[in-house]
Amino acid sequence: xxxxxxxxxxxxxxxxxxxxxxxxxxxxxxxxxxxxxxxxxxxxxxxxxxxxxxxxxxxxxxxxxxxxxxxxxxxxxxxxxxxxxxxxxxxxxxxxxxxxxxxxxxxxxxxxxxxx
Amino acid sequence: xxxxxxxxxxxxxxxxxxxxxxxxxxxxxxxxxxxxxxxxxxxxxxxxxxxxxxxxxxxxxxxxxxxxxxxxxxxxxxxxxxxxxxxxxxxxxxxxxxxxxxxxxxxxxxxxx
Numbered sequence: 148x149x150x151x152x153x154x155x156x157x158x159x160x161x162x163x164x165x166x167x168x169x170x171x172x173x174x175x176x177x178x179x180x181x182x183x184x185x186x187x188x189x190x191x192x193x194x195x196x197x198x199x200x201x202x203x204x205x206x207x208x209x210x211x212x213x214x215x216x217x218x219x220x221x222x223x224x225x226x227x228x229x230x231x232x233x234x235x236x237x238x239x240x241x242x243x244x245x246x247x248x249x250x251x252x253x254x255x256x257x258x259x260x261x262x263x
Numbered sequence: 264x265x266x267x268x269x270x271x272x273x274x275x276x277x278x279x280x281x282x283x284x285x286x287x288x289x290x291x292x293x294x295x296x297x298x299x300x301x302x303x304x305x306x307x308x309x310x311x312x313x314x315x316x317x318x319x320x321x322x323x324x325x326x327x328x329x330x331x332x333x334x335x336x337x338x339x340x341x342x343x344x345x346x347x348x349x350x351x352x353x354x355x356x357x358x359x360x361x362x363x364x365x366x367x368x369x370x371x372x373x374x375x376x
Binding site for chain 1: 295297299305306307308309312353364365366367368369
């Protein structure tokens with residue numbers, strides 16, 4: 148069964164450093180998403196991406212965050228200057244060409260980001 | 264505006280007994296609703312989805328859910344719990360475009376032997 152692949156599975160970074168979280172969505176999917184889950188809290192929507200641009204973003208997704216699809220297969224989330232409160236599990240997801248409304252998302256297994 | 268409320272943060276059942284995980288939603292649009300499961304240290308797996316077709320939806324691993332518009336509910340059930348069902352379950356509502364989804368806070372299911 149097709150999978151969404153995320154790397155690395157765990158990343159530790161110093162506060163103030165830049166991190167890039169990587170995702171390889173399912174090949175025929177056209178919608179891509181990032182979510183995060185702070186330990187013990189809800190899964191929160193960060194951003195959705197379609198046709199090489201952001202289609203929607205949450206209040207969490209401020210100027211320190213950016214997303215990119217650099218090469219037609221990878222989908223990345225960059226955090227420019229990490230803060231302690233960015234420590235969370237970050238999930239990438241992708242959905243069918245007709246959108247998540249009908250088919251739901253396929254999630255990756257997540258990247259646990261720890262900011263120290 | 265959309266919201267989703269999972270009425271129980273923890274549910275504990277004995278193996279072989281029925282499971283009921285409760286979810287209420289609100290949505291300005293005709294919603295799509297999903298249940299996802301998260302096993303420890305794993306990603307989120309889609310269990311089942313409602314997208315305005317049949318109101319009783321069957322998913323994987325024997326789970327099903329019924330969409331009740333009058334009650335704005337989408338409760339998840341399983342006739343007989345198995346030890347491997349122990350996990351966190353999330354009810355999710357999606358808006359018309361499907362770009363943004365709202366997750367419930369999650370219900371942790373414990374299954375006792």
